[in-house]
Amino acid sequence: MVDETSQLDLILDATADLRSRAGARIRVAIELDVSYSPLPGLRFGAYRSPVRGPQQAVSLAREIAARPALELVGLMAYEGHIAGVTDSSSTPYGLAVRAMKALSRPDVAARRTEAVAAVREVADLEFVNGGGTGSIESTGAEPAVTEIAAGSGLIGPGLFDGYRGFRPQPALHLGFPVVRRPAPGVATLLGGGWIASGAPGADRLPTITAPRGLSFAPQEAAGEVQTPVLGAAADDLRVGDTVWLRHAKAGEPAEHVSSYVLIRGAGDEADPITVGAVVDTYRGEGRVFL
Template structure:
């Protein structure tokens, strides 16, 4: 765990002092918390390199900062266009985590030696290879390929499935067959294998107020880890029999770094959300990070009778839901000051958000309320800059992807 815990009242005063010259809304990253979270990820990775998930950061300056640290190596990107942009910007090792149908991007990749050397694309179907070949447009560079396979836990003879719906490849024999297709096909080189266990890495096992559900999640994850470790070892053996020079085997995510790194078959782990620690990562027994990325919204109204203590204020904006199944856990959470909650009749609104609670009576028009997003990098789609805080001052302001005019999804 980080060597300190959050001092919420102190943090609020410090953030307010650091940003007194700014007009809200704006977003910040607390570098002390960011660096402590990075150090904790390295500790949990047990000496194996961490590939940074850019989807969870979406800021080149902060990607550069974390990759300067020992224990981090390479980027896991989320679109081909982003991968090419990062490679052109000087990042030498970019693994695209999802298959792409970006024909123009593949044509660019196949025509540029620098890009082809830096970017590895994801494949889980011969159709992906055919699409890339059709898109080459005369480009002759060898395309680096990684295979992804399905990690879902299947119970009761396959009738119950737990896990994200990603690759159609599940059995080692299926992986070996696709590996042979890659190796035989001119213009491709098989360099990696990836498996993301979303049901372990992305599901909290200690949800406050839900002990029964948390116990069920822990039981499921224990079974899933054992099953996956055995199947992953077999899958790696099968693929290495076809491609003995495989460069990496990637697995895991912020919530499973320690468990995944312990598998001998895994050569590197992935993580990104653990740097910002959004609200969905508050419910894990294996680690406790410190919130590093926040956004501030200004109080613009005090509904009710003038001067009365009504326990309600209204802030500007705030309707920034996260992706996934719609629900309360996808909303940002009022973080500082403590003791604020949404009005159940309005929730987080597009242009205004009422907040209820005794703390509202201590807020004046113009004061800030500090929020945490439900997810990590999605915050950066709402703001064009991140103000980096060290101590009680902003030491640098850096653009997000959006601030650089890049909106990849």
């Protein structure tokens, strides 16, 4: 993924030996920034790329074409301010987020469509990637987009509890053991502080799934070493019991553990839980990306 010429030269320098042996071209894709800036100094969205429009995209595409060892195969444009921001709240903040999303969607679609058309004059793109789980409907309506990066929807992490348009069924649960019962109405878990990336806030904490009726201690929240959970349900927990949490994001748990256990069933008499395969995460496959 590239967005400026210095990256092209870095890629060529880093792969010189490989290319001399294999003779293969390096496949690259352009990153288009589609953050929303309705007024000077006002910006919604991630700082992704200096390429913000068709002219800049074409200029970079020509730079790639001028380097025979590189092959331009794709374009990516992620509208994180639509796909990655919760909007279900009825507060003034929630209303403002929904208004921002509605106003920015036409801008995203227009710039992406224009950039793709312009770049295709230089290279035959194999794919145009856009959006995410939180923008499936709007991103999927754009003819220029060939694939939607909606992997989070497979997991249904905690952040998606705050979306109006999409509510996936939670599919990944993290079990932490009770190791202490320090006071009535309190049970302490070992670990649990898997805090999601992004701007710090309560929405970056894990979501307590089961047993129901538990909450985090305000002064400790979810901690690296211990996580106290409060509520009447804590009195029924014993040392060795498991409390189930959901991470706020989908991919980050794979940075912590080497495998996931696949299960089926609702956990009642009619549909008991059965344990299936154990599958490796990317860390379990020996990969460390971030």
